[in-house]
Amino acid sequence: LIETFRCFCQVAMLFHALWSSDVDKNFPSMSTQDLMEMLVSEMSEDNTKQFKDENGNFRDFTEWEGVEVDDTGNVSTIHWDDDPDEDPSEKPNHGVILLDWLPRSxxxxxxxxxxxxxxxxxxxxxxxxxxxxAERNFMEGTVDLQDSPDTIKHLDLSKNLFRGTLHLVALPKSLTYLYLDANSFHGLIDLWNLPTNLIELSLSQNKLYGTVDLERLPRSMGGLWLDGNSFHGDIKLQNLPPRIVCLEMQDNIFDGSVIIDSFPESLRCLSISGNPLKGEVLFTGLQPDFWNGLSASKVKDLRNQEESS
Structure with a gap:
């Protein structure tokens, strides 16, 4: 079933490349009602029946639950998300959502x-x-993040079946929250040219590898999750963003030294456990009373690493 769906996604992406320009040309001539019906046309019957009347005909899209329109009557909001505490794997197949037919508004x-x-x-x-x-679904295929709309601020594709490499050096400048955890992305990553307004980035639980450079993170960053991958080398906690609150790098294969020159006052959560670190814990530029100013949650992993070195 997974292989069949993978083939479907590949065909769908190729098909889109062939006809996307024609679709764009036809969008102005298509009614919003037609677009919305196309958007849900491959969903399961259990899903589409909520949009239909007793005769099985689609109701006007303005009457669809979770759909809001702006002052001009165009669709502005579609909120069909489910209870975050429910497990989608326990549900029957809900079908395909055809995102290419989303109204442009x-x-x-x-x-x-x-x-x-x-x-x-x-x-x-x-x-x-x-x-x-679109978190907690069964969406698959590659994702070209650099092609995201220039207006995007919040993008959550976590807990799906996405794969392929990640190109993080040309993301939209508007992006402030990006969640890609619990997928199957692989390869090297670059963190040196992220959007300057990025606040949170989660790449945990993927198949990423290589070394990690934390010295040129956006100054706005408040949370970075890299745990559960195969990153290696040194952990260099130098020149961290002044507002960072959480940094998680546990359960990788970092095998070098831990190098620290300072900690931002904002830092509340730091984890490097579950790594085969073999080098030294090097404190450069820190005052002797370094440990006294840190909470237990910050220093637990570092103190343990220092004692074992």
């Missing part, structure tokens, strides 16, 4: 936890999209 789309399959073609997303949540 949509600014917020939430479809988390619905058990949807499908692919995400970032280039085909609405150009005014600000928020896109």
């Amino acid at each position: 949509v600014t917020s789309l939430k479809v988390g936890g619905r058990g949807f399959t499908g692919c995400v073609n970032c280039k085909g997303l609405p150009t005014k999209l600000i928020e896109f949540d």
Whole structure:
């Protein structure tokens, strides 16, 4: 079944490359009603019946639950996300959501936890999209993040079946929250040219590898999650963003030294446990009373590493 769906995604992406320009040309001539019906046309019957009347005909999209329109009557918000405490794997197949048919006016789309399959073609997303949540589904394929709309601020594709490499050096400048954890992304990553306004980035529980450079993170960053991958080398905690609150790098294969020159006052959570570190813990530029100013949650892993070196 997974292989069949993988083939479907590959065919869908190729198909989109062939006809996307024609679709864009046809969008102005298509009614919003037609677009919304196409968007849900491959969903399961259990999903589509909520949009239909007793005769099985689609109701006007303005009457669909979770859909909001702006002052001009265009769709601005689609919120079909489910209870975050529910496990989508325990639900029957909810079908495919055809994102290429999203009305161009949509600014917020939430479809988390619905058990949807499908692919995400970032280039085909609405150009005014600000928020896109699709976590906890069964979406698959590669994701070209650099093709995301220039307006995007919040992008959550976590807990899906996405794969391929990640290109993080040309992300939209508007992006402030990016969650890609619990997928199957692989390869090297670059953290040196992230959007200057990025606040949170989660790459945990993937198949990423290589060394990690934390010295050029955005100064706005408050949380970075890299745990559960195969990163190696030294852990260099130098020149960290002044507002960072959480940094998790546990359960990788870091095998070098831990190098620290300072800790931001904002830091509340730091974890490097579960790594085969073999080098030294090097404190450069720190005052003798370094430990006294840190909470137990900050220093637990570092103190243990220092004692074992």
